[in-house]
Amino acid sequence: MNRFLFYLILISMMTYMVSTTPRTLIQGSTSGTVPALILAIIAGMVVTYIIVSQFSHFPGQGLPEILKSHIPKWFSTPLLLFLSIVWFYVGLSTLIIYTFIINRFLLPEMSIYTIVLTFVLVITYGIFMTTKSIFYMSEIIFLIVIPFIIFVQIKAYFSPSINYDYIRIAIMQVNQMPNYRSFSAATFIAMGAANLIIFNRFFTKLQKPTRKGMALLTLFFTYILLTTYFLPMGFGGFDALNNALYPWITTSDSIRMKFGLIERVVFIFIGAFLALSVVTITMQWHISMQLLSSVIYFKRFKWKSVNLTLPFFTICFWTITMYRAKTVTSNSLYKIVEFFDSIIVPITIFLLITSLWLAKKGAASKCPDTKK
Amino acid sequence: MSRYKKVIKSSLTIVLLLPLLLQAGCAFKDIDKRVFVVGVGVDPSEKIRDGFKVTLKMIKPVGDVKQAPSQTYAYLSHDSESVAEAIRMLETRVDKVLDMGHNRIIILNEKLLSEDIDTFMDFFTRRGDIQLITYMAVAETTAEETISFEPETETPASIALYNFFDQTGTESPYVLTTFLFEFRRQVLSKGINSTLPIISINGDETAFIINKSIVLKKEEKPVKLSEVETKYFNSLSHNAAGFSYKIEEEDLIMVLNIDTVKMKYKIVLDEGPPRIDMKVTKYGTIGESNERLDINNLKKYDTIAAGEMKKKVMELLTKLQKNDIDPFGFGLRYRATRLSREGLFEEWNRIYPEITFNVTMDINLKSTGAIE
Numbered sequence: 001m002n003r004f005l006f007y008l009i010l011i012s013m014m015t016y017m018v019s020t021t022p023r024t025l026i027q028g029s030t031s032g033t034v035p036a037l038i039l040a041i042i043a044g045m046v047v048t049y050i051i052v053s054q055f056s057h058f059p060g061q062g063l064p065e066i067l068k069s070h071i072p073k074w075f076s077t078p079l080l081l082f083l084s085i086v087w088f089y090v091g092l093s094t095l096i097i098y099t100f101i102i103n104r105f106l107l108p109e110m111s112i113y114t115i116v117l118t119f120v121l122v123i124t125y126g127i128f129m130t131t132k133s134i135f136y137m138s139e140i141i142f143l144i145v146i147p148f149i150i151f152v153q154i155k156a157y158f159s160p161s162i163n164y165d166y167i168r169i170a171i172m173q174v175n176q177m178p179n180y181r182s183f184s185a186a187t188f189i190a191m192g193a194a195n196l197i198i199f200n201r202f203f204t205k206l207q208k209p210t211r212k213g214m215a216l217l218t219l220f221f222t223y224i225l226l227t228t229y230f231l232p233m234g235f236g237g238f239d240a241l242n243n244a245l246y247p248w249i250t251t252s253d254s255i256r257m258k259f260g261l262i263e264r265v266v267f268i269f270i271g272a273f274l275a276l277s278v279v280t281i282t283m284q285w286h287i288s289m290q291l292l293s294s295v296i297y298f299k300r301f302k303w304k305s306v307n308l309t310l311p312f313f314t315i316c317f318w319t320i321t322m323y324r325a326k327t328v329t330s331n332s333l334y335k336i337v338e339f340f341d342s343i344i345v346p347i348t349i350f351l352l353i354t355s356l357w358l359a360k361k362g363a364a365s366k367c368p369d370t371k372k
Numbered sequence: 373m374s375r376y377k378k379v380i381k382s383s384l385t386i387v388l389l390l391p392l393l394l395q396a397g398c399a400f401k402d403i404d405k406r407v408f409v410v411g412v413g414v415d416p417s418e419k420i421r422d423g424f425k426v427t428l429k430m431i432k433p434v435g436d437v438k439q440a441p442s443q444t445y446a447y448l449s450h451d452s453e454s455v456a457e458a459i460r461m462l463e464t465r466v467d468k469v470l471d472m473g474h475n476r477i478i479i480l481n482e483k484l485l486s487e488d489i490d491t492f493m494d495f496f497t498r499r500g501d502i503q504l505i506t507y508m509a510v511a512e513t514t515a516e517e518t519i520s521f522e523p524e525t526e527t528p529a530s531i532a533l534y535n536f537f538d539q540t541g542t543e544s545p546y547v548l549t550t551f552l553f554e555f556r557r558q559v560l561s562k563g564i565n566s567t568l569p570i571i572s573i574n575g576d577e578t579a580f581i582i583n584k585s586i587v588l589k590k591e592e593k594p595v596k597l598s599e600v601e602t603k604y605f606n607s608l609s610h611n612a613a614g615f616s617y618k619i620e621e622e623d624l625i626m627v628l629n630i631d632t633v634k635m636k637y638k639i640v641l642d643e644g645p646p647r648i649d650m651k652v653t654k655y656g657t658i659g660e661s662n663e664r665l666d667i668n669n670l671k672k673y674d675t676i677a678a679g680e681m682k683k684k685v686m687e688l689l690t691k692l693q694k695n696d697i698d699p700f701g702f703g704l705r706y707r708a709t710r711l712s713r714e715g716l717f718e719e720w721n722r723i724y725p726e727i728t729f730n731v732t733m734d735i736n737l738k739s740t741g742a743i744e
Contacts (some may be wrong), residue, residue, distance in 0.1 A: 010685035030712070104500040109401075125384050128377075160610070161554060165701060166561070175711045237557025253504040254553040258540060264503055306376050 001052075001213030002203060002221075005193070007138045009048065012192035012218060014149070015280040017228045018273045019097040020245040020337045024185040025229045029238065032179035037225055040183050044190030045218050047349055051193045052149060052209045054223055054356040057363070060204040063197035064113050064294035071355060077295055083197065084291035086348050088317065091284035093337050095119055096325050098277045100333075105249055116325045119278070120318055126282030127314070131202050134286055140205035140277045148272040152265055153227060169238045170230060184342040189228075190221055191345065194352060198287040238268040245330060251316060267348075279324060289313055403433055407446075407468040408475075410531050415481040416494055424484075424492055425451045426458035426678045427516040428470070431531075444528075450666045455495040473501040478508055478552065479515040479535050479571065485586070485594045485625040489559055497583030498554055504553040506539040510586050512572035531739045532729070536582050545612040546583035546601045562717045563703025565589060569607070570596070590735065595695045597688075604688050608635045609700055616659065619677055624663055628677055628737065630656035639706055639727075647728045650704060652685065654733075665740045674694045674735045682733040691727045698723065 006077075025033050058066050069077035074235070099115050106348060107115065126134065160360040166288055197205075235254040243249050252269035301308045328336075407430045417423035448465055452458035463470055472627050480494060511518035516518030526532040537549045548569040556565035562582035570584040585602040587595045597605060606612040607630075637650040649720040658673070660666065692699065706720045 048721060089498070108501060121384075121388055122439065125388065128380050128384070139493070161551065163557075163704075165704040165708040166557070167711075172708060172710065173712045175713075235553060237561045240557045240560035240563055250553070254551070256505045256551075258538070264505065306379050312378070 001008060001210055002205075004135050004139070004202065005196075006213075007135070007142050007218070008199060008255050009190070009192035009196050011026065011142060011276055011279055012195070012285075013224045014154065014222065015094060015225055015273070015277050016189040017092060018248045019041065019089055019101075019277070020334060021185050021189055021199075022026075022228050022232055023334060024338055025245070025342070027233065028179040028182040029233075029242070030173060030176075032099050032173070032176035033182040033229065034171060035178040035181070036177060037186055037335060040190070040360035041218065041222055041225060044184070044187045044221055045214065047187070047192040047353075048217065049213060049214060050353055051196060051349075051356075054291070054353065054360065055196045055200045055203075056208045056275055056354045057356075060201060062199075062201045062290065064291065065353075066080060066203075066359045067274065067355060079293050079351060080295045083348065083352070084288045084295070086203070086344060087284050087288040087291065091281045091288065092110035093333060093340070094284070095123075095281050095321060096328060096333060097337075098274060099244060099325055100330055101249060101270065102274070103114050104246070105266065112325055113322065115190055116236060116321060119281075120321055123285060124314055124318075125283050126278070129282075129286075129287045130308070131199055131286070134283060135202055138283070139321060141275050141279050141312065144179055145272045145275050148268055151271075152255065152269050153231070156231055156235070156251070157267065161254065161256070162231075163237075164234060166228045166236075166238045167234045170233045177331035178261075180303070181338055181342055184345065185338065186225055188341045188345050191349065194349065195283055195287060197352065198290045199283070208251050224359045285317065289317075291307060301311055374574060376488065376615050378580065388525060393697070395669035401469055405468050406471045407432065407466055408503045410445075410475060410568045411477045411479065412472075412475060412496075413449075413481075413511070413519035414455060414484060415515045416483050419451045422449055423453045424448055424455055424458060425516065426455055426462070427519050428459075428462060429519050430466075430470075430510055445520075445522070449516055453490050454468065454729050455577045459495075470690050472499065475502060476506055476531075477519075477537070478506055479511050479519050480508070480568070481515045482510050482570075482577055482586070482594070485510065485568075486592060488591065489659070490587070491673045492541050493559070495554070498713055499698045502552075504551065504556075505554040506693045507534070507580075508550045508552055508555045508568055509533075509537075510568045510570050518571050518573065521577070521580070525579065532580065536580065537569075541613055543612075544583075545615045546599060547606045547612075548585045548602060548610070553721050555630045559588070561704065563698065563705075563707055563720065565697045567597075569602075587692075587695075587699045589695075589697055595697050598655035600684065601691065603697060604684055608685070611635070614653070615656075617677060617681060619673065621681065623678055624667075625660055625661070626673065627660040628673075628735075630658050630735075632656070634696050637700075637702075639702065641723075645728060646723050646726065649730045650685075650689075650731045652681075652734065653736070654681075655738060657738055663742075667740055670740070678718070678733040679733045679735075681735070684731065685731050686729060689731070691726070693729075698724065702727075702735070705719050 010103075015265050025037075028036070030228055064080060065077075067080065095116070098221060099112060099119065099161045103110065126137065129137070228248075232241060232244075232251040236247060239246055241250075249266060249270065253264065253266040255265040257263055257265055289310060293309055296309070297307075298309050298312075301312065404568065409428050410431050411429035413427040413429075414424040415427070417425045425448060430446045432444045434447060441522055448462050450458045450461045450465075452461060453567065459470065471685055496506070497504070521534050536547055539549065548567060548570050555568070558564050566588045567585050568588070569653070572581045573579075574581050583599045583602060585597045587597060589595065603615065607615045611633050613633075613709070617628045617630060617632060619626045619628065619682050624681070632655040634653045635650065637648055640647050640649055661684055703717065703720045703724065705722075707716055710716060
């Protein structure tokens with residue numbers, strides 16, 4: 001398996017490890033999160049396997065191209081539109097959550113508009129890069145940031161302040177019925193492979209997932225999922241974490257670097273995850289933009305020789321983001337994300353896999369003819 | 373296409389550079405506009421019913437530490453109905469921003485501990501800029517007096533109270549360290565009582581004495597632990613280093629320096645009456661003796677010391693049990709080793725007063741020091 005595929009999947013896993021997932025998981029801590037996690041590991045990996053192997057039939061093509069050549073237009077156009085809105089919204093909620101985190105922990109006095117604007121400007125630059133450059137950027141950021149994250153996590157696991165009894169209490173909740181909300185939130189973070197709908201253009205030689213690659217991915221996913229849920233337990237306590245809005249930020253603030261350059265780990269931590277989140281949002285909006293422009297493209301909308309369709313979409317994105325960032329409350333945001341995880345994401349994945357399957361059938365029915 | 377990209381890129385660069393014009397409007401305030409809070413004390417108010425008196429210790433920025441004749445602190449206090457309100461009012465008395473982000477200690481009055489702790493602790497855990505690795509302590513007299521006391525060993529640019537707790541200065545098993553996050557998780561958890569160190573000031577007002585601790589009980593009067601009890605508790609539960617122990621046998625007087633303490637325990641319910649099997653292992657050397665020692669007799673000293681120390685540990689455990697407090701978190705361990713079910717914790721509450729302790733003390737003296 002290509003190493004860029006790993007970045008695609010891992011980066012989205014790690015971004016959500018801090019933002020929304022832990023809170024959803026912790027809220028279900030007494031009502032079946034642990035069995036849900038076990039199911040999520042299986043479900044997440046199965047879906048990843050299916051998506052990657054489906055896309056491997058269409059080397060170098062994104063979903064718009066695949067659909068255009070194999071699927072009738074009345075079906076593909078609304079589907080692409082729907083997918084682009086989904087991807088835009090996922091990116092938007094990530095952006096707003098990270099804006100809230102910055103506003104709460106790093107720059108409490110700064111206006112929310114300034115923070116969103118800074119974010120959006122950087123991301124907009126990213127969106128207009130080619131798919132290939134986004135991959136290279138993701139690789140660079142991933143490699144720079146990963147050592148810090150691993151360092152902080154190792155520090156946490158070996159900290160004298162962590163109390164493994166709380167973690168064991170959490171594990172002992174295994175005898176419950178799995179909780180659907182926790183299950184969907186946990187499965188969602190493994191859905192990085194779905195980004196292939198555009199990024200598959202880059203993989204001209206995407207192979208079917210190998211056994212070694214899948215084993216490695218399962219290992220990473222298990223580690224990330226278990227760390228996401230259990231590490232905050234060890235620091236925050238099983239009964240005390242329920243009302244924490246950002247359990248992972250609280251956790252990283254509880255880790256102390258006695259002889260470190262700075263004692264408070266939280267700044268390193270937020271910085272590292274901020275970098276990852278920028279990559280994720282860039283990827284998601286890049287996908288959304290590409291999907292949108294594959295459906296709606298104003299050929300006449302021009303200024304000199306420059307087509308203004310994409311800049312127009314960008315401005316729409318900015319406006320919606322600004323408006324949402326100011327009006328949404330953190331609680332309603334969590335509610336929306338939960339709704340998204342539990343209903344929209346399964347539908348999206350289902351539609352994606354079905355359409356790919358149909359396209360493959362369509363391709364297969366054409367191929368024999370040409371061969372003969 | 374290439375021209376199109378060029379235009380996009382250059383226009384984005386301009387947009388990215390534009391915010392530089394807004395630099396003066398950032399949220400950043402320079403160091404001369406800030407005053408750093410380095411300690412917070414909370415007392416019950418004498419003027420307002422159910423109110424609090426909040427005292428802040430602030431450090432004034434000094435140009436050159438070497439030229440400062442002595443420590444330059446300022447103290448402010450205010451009575452109000454809530455902590456947040458008091459700090460808001462204190463802001464009107466300082467010409468600079470109160471920067472709470474560098475605060476590392478919160479001192480509470482003992483009288484507050486028997487009340488509902490959540491009401492005033494809420495402020496500290498809710499604010500994002502207050503470190504969760506802040507130390508918590510209890511004042512023997514009042515928090516105001518303790519926080520505004522400057523011991524003789526306090527040098528400029530260092531705060532004596534931090535050095536006590538942060539394990540980079542003095543390291544003593546008498547000094548118990550409780551972080552804010554630890555305090556929060558213990559207060560809100562079922563199955564453990566939180567412990568705080570007590571800070572007292574010596575008779576002629578020259579130094580702090582920190583060698584006792586206090587165990588909180590939910591909405592009841594807290595229980596104090598004496599010096600020796602604190603030492604044993606701290607070394608067993610936090611593996612605090614630097615434990616020393618005096619043996620007196622006939623004419624022989626010896627002081628053991630124990631550097632490593634390891635404690636493991638298990639709750640045994642299925643064999644006869646409920647009991648806790650506790651195994652303590654200590655490693656150390658002989659630090660002082662009034663006679664010449666034979667290095668071959670180390671085993672003998674081991675058993676003498678073990679017998680005596682076991683008695684002390686038993687005394688501590690039975691005292692805790694008699695007062696119905698559980699700072700070790702036996703209740704947590706009980707919950708952590710059984711599958712979750714309704715009434716598990718109530719079950720433990722019934723078992724705890726009747727449980728018996730079975731302590732095995734294992735002392736390993738490695739040498740007699742540098743001389744025999």
